[in-house]
Amino acid sequence: MHNWHRELWRLGLLIVGFGLLGWPLGHPAAGLALGLALGLGRQLWQLRALHRWLSEHPQDEPPAASGLWGELFDRLYKYQKGQRLTQRRLRDTLKRIQDSSEAMTDSVVMLDSHGDLEWWNSAAERMLGLKASHDRGQHITNLLRDPRFIGYFNARDYQEPLTLPSPLREDLILQFQITLYGDNERLLMARDISRLHRLEMMRRDFVANVSHELRTPLTVMTGYLETYADHADLLPPRFARGLGQMQQQATRMQTLVEDLLLLSRLENEQHREPAEAVDLGELMAAVRRDGEALSGGAHQLTVEAQATERLLGNAQELRSALSNLVFNAVRYAGEGAQITLRWRLTAEGACLEVEDDGEGIDPVHLPRLTERFYRVDKGRSTATGGTGLGLAIVKHVLLRHDARLEIDSHPGEGARFSCHFPAERLLPTPAEANAS
Numbered sequence: 001m002h003n004w005h006r007e008l009w010r011l012g013l014l015i016v017g018f019g020l021l022g023w024p025l026g027h028p029a030a031g032l033a034l035g036l037a038l039g040l041g042r043q044l045w046q047l048r049a050l051h052r053w054l055s056e057h058p059q060d061e062p063p064a065a066s067g068l069w070g071e072l073f074d075r076l077y078k079y080q081k082g083q084r085l086t087q088r089r090l091r092d093t094l095k096r097i098q099d100s101s102e103a104m105t106d107s108v109v110m111l112d113s114h115g116d117l118e119w120w121n122s123a124a125e126r127m128l129g130l131k132a133s134h135d136r137g138q139h140i141t142n143l144l145r146d147p148r149f150i151g152y153f154n155a156r157d158y159q160e161p162l163t164l165p166s167p168l169r170e171d172l173i174l175q176f177q178i179t180l181y182g183d184n185e186r187l188l189m190a191r192d193i194s195r196l197h198r199l200e201m202m203r204r205d206f207v208a209n210v211s212h213e214l215r216t217p218l219t220v221m222t223g224y225l226e227t228y229a230d231h232a233d234l235l236p237p238r239f240a241r242g243l244g245q246m247q248q249q250a251t252r253m254q255t256l257v258e259d260l261l262l263l264s265r266l267e268n269e270q271h272r273e274p275a276e277a278v279d280l281g282e283l284m285a286a287v288r289r290d291g292e293a294l295s296g297g298a299h300q301l302t303v304e305a306q307a308t309e310r311l312l313g314n315a316q317e318l319r320s321a322l323s324n325l326v327f328n329a330v331r332y333a334g335e336g337a338q339i340t341l342r343w344r345l346t347a348e349g350a351c352l353e354v355e356d357d358g359e360g361i362d363p364v365h366l367p368r369l370t371e372r373f374y375r376v377d378k379g380r381s382t383a384t385g386g387t388g389l390g391l392a393i394v395k396h397v398l399l400r401h402d403a404r405l406e407i408d409s410h411p412g413e414g415a416r417f418s419c420h421f422p423a424e425r426l427l428p429t430p431a432e433a434n435a436s
């Protein structure tokens, strides 16, 4: 403000001074005009200097000037310097981020809001085959064309990662994870989990092979034990008692081996049977009969077929899942319990349910109930002939049917196991199908 006033004064004095000079000469107006012209000329001169400085070498020191113009030049120079510093800092930060992403062994790909490629590190070139020369700006699904990836990318639900082989090499197993950030932009990360995948395969194969190898010796043993049991009267009473125990335990082992084999088969996605239309009414009636046989009249079993829609799936697997739920209810609900098998329509599709009014389960156990060998009460489970694999089997069968298991239970209030199937898995009833 100080300089501004001084500049005004200077201009004023110049004009008035020239006006006074012109007075004795008889041309005061010409004197004033000359003073004004000189004042204007000085401003234009400084403006030219400013223009030349900014357009020709803005990085250099500003031209020398005093007063208001000097202050203006100084301020502009400082502002420019500050801007350059911020820019350099931003560039350095960006470079550091890119360098650290570059050093990562995982693939990092930045996508814009349309899903077009913006930037990626060299790991992404190695694992996904992206090429710096011509892939920039391409849509990600033009480069990663596996339908499972396209489905995952478009579904925009990135809570769970996706596991797929690399588009370059079948033996390179990648785990994809997408994060949304900024203005709908996406960060795609891919991690090499081949080693983990191999170990998982080895574990599965090991369990399947051991179970398979145990089958024959167990069959031989139970066969002999049965023969001996038929002639138990020939044995001393001490041996006869042990024989009964051996038979019981051998049968338990057989069930365990069968369950382990079934789980291995369910886990092995490659051998998926083609889907068939399963009539849930028939299935529930059959499982109810098995449940009644196991219960021996100690429970009340009812079937409620509220929907007539058939389910697209594998009848054998569904029967195994339903049997596990019903047998569990018979084993754990307690004598006299009412057990209901229900098939009903829901907002998301349909639900196959097994409900009992028995002893129920403490909610703390619910999240872990479908883990292999997880039991609420180990002693009781063993005594009732459980293998600890029942609900793990149910979970895997449901996974193969795009369904999910919901468990609702409280101690003393019974338990409800609901299997929710999506609407795409439903088929109209045979009568409706014929009519249309």
Ligand code: ADP
Pocket: 324, 328, 329, 332, 333, 356, 358, 359, 360, 361, 369, 370, 374, 375, 376, 377, 381, 382, 385, 386, 387, 388, 389, 390, 391, 392, 415
């Ligand atoms: P198990 O072979 O021990 O039955 P599961 O995986 O089938 O193994 O079940 C796990 C545990 O869940 C069981 O040990 C039991 O404690 C509990 N459970 C399952 N169903 C019921 C039910 N209907 N009522 C009470 N507890 C149940």
